[in-house]
Amino acid sequence: MDLWAIDRWARRNGPLHRAAPQAKLAGVALALAALSLSTRPEVVGALAVAWFLVVIGTRVPATAALLLIGYAMGFASLYAFLTWEGSWPDAALLVMKAGGAAASVLSLIVTTPYPEVFRALRRWLPPLLVDALLLTYRSIFILLHRWEHLWDALRLRHGFSRRHPVHSARAMAPGLGVLLVGALDRSETLYDAMLLRGYRGRITAPKRYAFRKEDLVPLTLGLLSLALSMGTCGP
Amino acid sequence: MSHLHLPDGILPLWLVMVGWIVTVAAVLVDLRLARRLELRRSLPRLGFVSALMLLAMSAEILPLAYHLNLSVIAGILLGPAMGLLSALIVCLFLALLGHGGLTVVGLNAPILAIEILLGGLWFRAFLGLRLNAPLAAALSTLLSLATSTCAMLAVVWLSRLEPARIVEHGRPAHFEAFVHLVFTLGSIGWLLEALVTAGIVHYLCRVRPSLVEPA
Numbered sequence: 500m501d502l503w504a505i506d507r508w509a510r511r512n513g514p515l516h517r518a519a520p521q522a523k524l525a526g527v528a529l530a531l532a533a534l535s536l537s538t539r540p541e542v543v544g545a546l547a548v549a550w551f552l553v554v555i556g557t558r559v560p561a562t563a564a565l566l567l568i569g570y571a572m573g574f575a576s577l578y579a580f581l582t583w584e585g586s587w588p589d590a591a592l593l594v595m596k597a598g599g600a601a602a603s604v605l606s607l608i609v610t611t612p613y614p615e616v617f618r619a620l621r622r623w624l625p626p627l628l629v630d631a632l633l634l635t636y637r638s639i640f641i642l643l644h645r646w647e648h649l650w651d652a653l654r655l656r657h658g659f660s661r662r663h664p665v666h667s668a669r670a671m672a673p674g675l676g677v678l679l680v681g682a683l684d685r686s687e688t689l690y691d692a693m694l695l696r697g698y699r700g701r702i703t704a705p706k707r708y709a710f711r712k713e714d715l716v717p718l719t720l721g722l723l724s725l726a727l728s729m730g731t732c733g734p
Numbered sequence: 735m736s737h738l739h740l741p742d743g744i745l746p747l748w749l750v751m752v753g754w755i756v757t758v759a760a761v762l763v764d765l766r767l768a769r770r771l772e773l774r775r776s777l778p779r780l781g782f783v784s785a786l787m788l789l790a791m792s793a794e795i796l797p798l799a800y801h802l803n804l805s806v807i808a809g810i811l812l813g814p815a816m817g818l819l820s821a822l823i824v825c826l827f828l829a830l831l832g833h834g835g836l837t838v839v840g841l842n843a844p845i846l847a848i849e850i851l852l853g854g855l856w857f858r859a860f861l862g863l864r865l866n867a868p869l870a871a872a873l874s875t876l877l878s879l880a881t882s883t884c885a886m887l888a889v890v891w892l893s894r895l896e897p898a899r900i901v902e903h904g905r906p907a908h909f910e911a912f913v914h915l916v917f918t919l920g921s922i923g924w925l926l927e928a929l930v931t932a933g934i935v936h937y938l939c940r941v942r943p944s945l946v947e948p949a
Contacts, residue, residue: 502831505831527836531742531743531836531837534742534743535742535743535747535837567831567832568832570739570832570833571739571741571832571835572741574739574740574741575740575741575744578740578744578890580908581890581908581909581912582893582894582908583908593744596741596742596743596744597740597741597742597743597744597835599743600741600742600743600835601741601742601832601835604742604829604830604832604835604836605832607830608830608831608832613830616830625761625765627765627768627769627774627777627819628761628765628819628822628823630777631777631780631781631784631819631823632823632826632827633781634777634778634780634781634782635780635781635784635785635788635823635827636785636827637781638778638781638782638784638785638786639785639788639789641782641785642782642785642786642789643789646789650793664800664922664926665926665929668926668929668930668933669929669933671793671802671930671933672929672930672931672932672933672934672936672937673933673934673937675786675790675804675930675933675934676933676934676936676937676938676941677937678786679783679786679807679811679934679938680937680938680941680942682782682783682785682786683779683782683811683942683945685778685782686778686779686781686782687778687779689778689781689782690775690777690778693778
């Protein structure tokens, strides 16, 4: 999970980046519905390829996109193996659905910074939960620097061993303890800072949705996916 | 083993719906409880602990490729009310990173919540039995991971629950092989996680004992 890279990609400028998060969420929901409803491997495969091309179109490196999508497809292959009943088309359908779903969600994540996604969800989610999501996002980036330094230090001082996972686990524990205590101290400071800056139970107000022409891009992609899926339904 | 890495679109709709109903009901009750207990002050702690869980999940212990969860640590530090929210937050972030589908969050969150809640509860129970804190943490980790693995396997098994297919084909042979594999490889992972959790609790006992002492 390269969080730095995902955050960097999300802050670029492009037609899909400029679309409102609400429109992109709707587009992804339509794509997921299309993938779930379809029972034809060739249709699902075409949708997966199309959404992969959408991701590539946002200038995300193809290898990085393939890795992220391949991860989902790998686990779908395992599930296909578990539920194997001798039908290759059924197995292919499962794996393609996974690839398509991962690509459509990826198209949202690599074009929308997480805080924007959470802000868009505020209308449907409880404020406490949205605040917690925003704080987790912020905390990830506060801890990420320390995490990387800690990892480098542990590698240099103890040396993680491929042959001795127990040694690696024992080396990790005190380092994680240091990080945890630092994080808890930081959380106290953060709360005091939030109070000083006027926090009264809501970090950000929801943004009012206003339609813009770029919103047509994710909505059209989602609707086309659904139309293709519905149009090819049946025996 | 605390979550299903299954993507969207492959689990039966009824199972996904049941998962979401359980999760939404639990979160609504939990939010009411959080409001009554005035847990807003714990919000930054919830954010940092959830973030640390997410970072830990990105670290693999080679050669098993086992990733840590730190769920029992979350259970100890956050308690049940915030622990449940933490499970949902972690699962949402993982889904947005492509680790498990968005629609599967409703199933993943209860599985991770089981780990967090039981981990915290067992830890307190073992401390009550006068076990030392690192040992209590290790045992609670083993027990909670074993329980959540069973829950995860139950979800995979339920996902095949179509009466006609079961009558026709019986249980899938691969599922039993999968159960063996999960318990064999998983148990090694549980031991590693227990070792790390015990190590962290040991460190906390030395530098900040108030965090792990019973209230």
